[in-house]
Amino acid sequence: MASTTLESEVRPSPTPGRTFLGHPRGLATLFMTETWERFSFYGMRALLVIYMTTEATKGGLEVPAATAAAVYSVYNAMVYLLALPGGWIADRLLGARRTVALGGLIIMVGHFMLAVPNKGFFFAGLVPIAIGSGLLKANISTMVGQLYDKDDDSRRDGGFTIFYMGINLGAFLAPLVIGTVGQQVDWHLGFALAGVGMALGLVQYLLGSRHLSPASNVVAAPMSRDERRAVLRKAGIWLAAAAVFYGVVAGTGHFTVSWAIWPLSLAGIAIPALVFARIRRDRDLTGEERSRMGGYLWFFVAAAVFWMIYDQSGSTLSVFAEQNTAGSLFGFDFPSSWFQSLNPLYIMALAPVFAWLWNAAARRGRNPSTTAKFAFGLLMIGASFLVMMLAMAAASGGVKVSPLWLAVVYLIQTTGELTLSPVGLSVTTKLAPAKYASQMMGVWFLAVTAGDCVAALAQLLLGDDVVGSTGYFAVQGVLAVAAGVGLFAARGRIGRLMGDAR
Template sequence: MWERFSYYGMRALLVLYLVNALGYSRDNALALYGIYTGLVYLTPLIGGAVADRILGKRRAAIVGGVVMMLGHLAMAFEPLLYYALGLIIVGNGFFKPNTTSMVGELYRGEDDPRRAGGYSIFYMGVNLGAFLAPLVAGTLGEKMGWHWGFGAAAVGMAAGLVQFCWQQPALGRSGLMPHQGPVTFKDAPLIAMWSAGCTAFVVGAYQLWKVVGPVFGGLPTLAQVAIAVGGIGGAIWWIIKPDAKDAEHAPLTGAEWGRVISIVIVMVFVIAFWTGFEQAGGTMALFADQNTQRMVGSFEVPASWFQSINPLVIVALAPVFALLWTRLDQSRFKMGDTLKQALGMVVLGLGFIVMAMAQGIADTGVKVGMHWLAIVFVIHTLGELMLSPVGLSMVSRVAPAKVLSLMMGVWFLSSAAANYLAGVMEQMLHGSGYALYPFLAAFAIGAGVLLALLSPLLERLMKAK
């Protein structure tokens, strides 16, 4: 809860801060938002591998929390903007895949029927923090000063670290390597060393990018994509390559490779969902700020508050969906995980049909009522509940144990690609004749229908032993 409070507090403010405080153009603000949120979901690939091979999940999560806290503190100072974003990106890479996979370790075996419900409860806690963040950090940032909002996010992360360490007895052996015990004060030097190393890496990487970035940016788009895909693919192979001397990291069997491939295929489809969903912090945040009538009497509702609708609905409905999936899975109407996710994509597309209608009204020069965005956020949240907790449960159940944290990181690659696309999609569609929201509706619905058709084949791969 507290970690998501810190992240979503910053996310609710970022585009508004770039446009209204720093004078960024709409396209540049959305592009930076896309690059930042994309990298946030790319670094879990590395953080998961470091946890599997070196630190263990629990210690890696604490390192990530410390680094993220430093990033949120740095966000309060305008000259440190890029360093701050880099720290949050790297810290999230250590935190996100490891806490998520630790939830799966609390359950007995792959077929424990409580696992999907457990992830829905976990998801409810996550979204409680996401609900509070725009209300607290968003209000402080928009009404009192941007640095107050970013500072509140740092306080939230500190609270999360204290909570995580204090409640370790409830976790049992989850997140620990065979030779490890719970995290104690004796681990402080190790955590400090890794946190300092991450900070030095961010500083060095930004200085290097100031030299390499202009050269890379001058390359044709196809060359940029080829370099990015080659680098990511090479990193994945280096991480999972067979090691004959290490039984724990022995080569995957044919059945295990089939399960890995099935996860990757679903991940590609899920990109369509998150590309649309992540408009919430980009174009939809600007729509709330510029095209929505937000006055209630003499009080102007902060634009960031709309981002609390999504987690509020999740907190209210996550237990309902957890019960629904459990009941369905025990009945003759049982749906596979991939089919549930396909349905979520179609529901998201329906939300963008409503959003396209609202944009059509706004294009006439009339500010729309707040109920338009509220309806869209509710529809999108229903789609999310059908896709995200189900997907996390699927990965924890299907991925071979020896690469579980890595596969959580790979799963988040879909969000990395989607978040980047979310930031640049509007700019990509300029001059194409396609409006953003109708395009996203067709994109999500089409991907959902195709995934539903492939669902039987993917389910067979996932059950291979």
């Protein structure tokens, strides 16, 4: 019944006539929604660890650097983990359009909670931002695809390119605006600006929703009343148990941030393992699909190692930027949060170059294999932390090093990202078993969750004496380089597991 409805009532293009850069007008709505959402997300992220580690006399929370880094890591991990239930809610309960609206509203509330000058409100505000991001992130890309009548619409790839430019535009502008206000005017005003950004995105989304595809309103696999009651009952039991447990811990005066980080981090590592175990044990999979999943596991672990290091751009690298890096270059002064704009700037500049390189190599029959690209990405992310090792050594004795150190680090990391992240999305679709075709993108995001959770546990265990030290960067850099070399050496075995998928 649902498939018939989709074909007969949903497939026609929404609001034909005026277009946005030659694309359906709904793309403008989604482009601006994602731009404002990323503006709020990356603006808050640019301030998060710096604010937590700043002395109380300067308006900060004076949280130890290792703890602040762990909070950031597990928060980022939860954003990607919650994309899984975010997609489920759209498919079974609300539909993508309403789920994105709800996500935007919850994100906005979270940002305004961060703006309240209260430590409890601040940490509590991270929860709705993570939940809302999971709801929005899981569904807005799907809605872009729904704008096009057919899968072979020649405009589809171009539409996604424009959409992803919105992501990087918001990420680029956010630290320049929100970071400047937060660091140089008032921390909480900066967080409030992130909330205003999300509010603007939500308003224009609601006003422009009439241009979206009718498919975005469809609940693909609606739950029966009995199913809904069962889910609500189970969710209520788990929430009540968590509330009672943490209520007792807090009431007895034993609660610290570690009580939140440890369970979430362990869950963020266990859940991907359980997901893979469930898929591999599924008897509906053919022998070829099982083999391909064996090959995919190599890429998943490699991606987890990559994101474990890459996502520290907002934590340990932010601390280094604030405490060990000069805030001026060629006579121009700027706040440390501006370094967070380098990655999206590099992506916007280099993504077309890499796309051209892969196409040119393919025409000559010399396009590197997926395994080789992943290995190169690991080598680059490892090299970036080896450069950080040198930068940290140069900063010994309280010396403020040149901003060019971090500019080079972010450039190397972006180069690695462009060889691993888009390729990972592609290989996920190629190796996905037919039964799990729509779920595998969520599985790919679990690599971010796993990597960030490993980083969070390591940061808590190592403490301030080690986190951010020369040895800290050196060990992770060597680990990633060794992983890249090992992956490249195993390319023959991985290729056999992949079969004819390349």
